[in-house]
Amino acid sequence: MRIQILLQVIMMLFFHSSSGTKISYNVQSYGAKPDEKTDSTKAFMNAWAAACASIKPVMIYVPQGRYLIGSVAFWGQYCKNKATTIKIEGTLVAPSDYRVIGNTGNWIKFERVNGLKISGGTFDGQGAGLWACKTSDKSCPPGATTLAFYNSNNIVISGLTSLNSQMFHVVIDGCQNTKLQKMKISASASSPNTDGIHIEGSSGVTILKTVIGTGDDCVSIGPGTSNVWIENVSCGPGHGISIGSLGWSMQEPGVQNVTVKTTTFRGTQNGLRIKTWARPSNGFVKDVVFQHSVMVNARYPILIDQEYCPDQKNCPGQVSGVKIRDVTYQDIHGTSASQVALKLACSKANPCQGIRLEDVNLTFKNQQAQALCSNAVGTSYGVNKPESCL
Template identity: 45%
Template sequence: MAAKVLFALCLLLVFIAESQATKVKNFFNVMNYGATADGKTDNSAAFMKAWSDACNSNGKVAVMIPRGTYFVKQVIFKGPCKGLTIVRIEGDLIAPSDPFFAKDTWINFRYVKNLIVSGPGRLDGQGSSAWEDCTKNHNCRPSLPISMTFDFVTNGYIHHLSSINSKGGHFKTYGCENMTFKKVKISAPGDSPNTDGIKIANSNGVAIDRGNIGTGDDCIAIISGSKNVSISDVFCGPGHGISVGSLGHNDWEQNVENIKVKNCTLSDTTNGLRIKSWATPLSKPLKVSNFVYEDIVMNNVYNPIIIDQEYCPSGTCSNKDASHVEISDVSFKNIRGSSNTQVAVNLKCSAKFPCKNIILDTIDLWQNRGVGRLSNLCSNVNGASYGKQNPSSCL
């Protein structure tokens, strides 16, 4: 019930934002603050000054970035602001090619209430040089700058914005309330490292609607402390699919609950719908519960449905370790399409905390040519299956 109420609030916010955006009377054009759209001049100071004046003005205000190409170093747009603040990006923003030009983030919104960031402009993270450099340089930081992050933002609406070739991830929310991403386009090569599309962390009430995401990592990553997340009508591919986790590696992590994924298509991804947790002990169990995956199409997907509670990429976990993440009340309904591996549904749950109430309802997955006959695998899982089950259910 709480998830439905929060999603309704997100939709209401979108309606209000779209209806009020046309009534803005106070515009702050970055060109009036010395910005130069030549793709070379650093516009960081001009952008920050325009934001500061807008943020400190009453009523509905808008920072305008007209058409053109703007080179921008790290900018931090900090609140609180006095009213509804709109950032209208019509041009292309280009990040420095240096992978170390900023720590963690390129464009950052912090402590803002009632924020709209809209396109049709584009963020270009210029990630290719960073990927190549980090492949050769073993001292390279594992976390390259994310193109746009939202920290402790309440009532945010990001729409019709494009992001290409991020150095790290493209978008991230942390500590946010009631955020909507609508019609965003995200693109990076399938072999680009750590270029998550949208990462959600410690946030409540996030809606992603009608997005097109292709990356070298997770299209959408949902991690610690995320709850009441709704994902609908998203096309994902290439990438690592729509993922929850990894979870359960640190004692400070928080529960993940009330996630709904509906009417999405995954094409040529290394995973489809994935929940993963570390095979490591915690001081107290972490709970993952109330997930619904419904009406999902798979096209040539490795691991279409996978719960992996033996995740240990570093290889340092003991064979005796079992995940301390409790997974319960997860339903997969009307999942159909083609698998590029023989195991279509792979449910590897924790031996210490077995998965509870896992539902497979109408699963129709078939093999690509040359893959061989499909099968399902279950371990340490309790649940049930209903309707058509192709291949045969292991529950």
């Protein structure tokens, strides 16, 4: 009997404490089942509530196994601590019926959290059914983002894998100081609207050492975003790394201070892109640096598109009001899948200013590639192939 009691005490200490003063909460202790069949949503919410009630740093632990999770929101405004770690060794699985979460907007959402770290784990959005529906039926639900962060500060995501999201894989919206590193994001090249990482209305976002292959932008940067650092990112398949679309609204915050360096694009639709609607707007893009990028048969390695007007709806006959200035392309090299390897199609009303091309070397099927510029003003340095059109 004494041995049994001692073992129980040891198990309690193992599950509810860790090194230092950090307290640990195992989701299985709250009823989560790693069988992919039992709905573990409530168990995860209860573990979060218990962690939030602690005044000390805490860890929520997800052991190996596959956990079925429905749409869930984790709110942080009532948390007593500002140091929560979620350590995931298992896989979180969305319902196989895409309609269960398809109209919720987000599968797993964190809002108003501060000091959150997510380490490891796989998130399986099971989005293939919805993708197939969208190709044949316009009545399909829009789909849910796999992992969304709203109005949150000091977030670190490391070693996470996101598979087959219904829509965006990760959304950072209204956040300050967010770091994403060593992630793997994957979906079919034909999957619609499955952006890898979407950033909007946020400042201080860093993306490092991440591999993204999806059906839309690997990284998309929306209005009101500043101080972004993207480094050592591999993209493909996908639509590249895009600033935009911008300029849908007349009153729209701009994008500034973005650095994208040491990136590789393999078979992507675009490489480095800035895209704005052909509509009146007071938005802007400024102080952007693209450097040290390798293109492997990217269709449009370098693209500024201020003539974006899909299906000629809501914008025909108009021009973009978004002002683009001080954009640098440095050491961009590799192969283009189209002969026009560099295209700067800027606004007639607001020509691009301060464009800088330095040591751009792009080829097309061992031929001379082409550069096309319209309404773009800037300078060239070093050796540029194709020859600069500025």
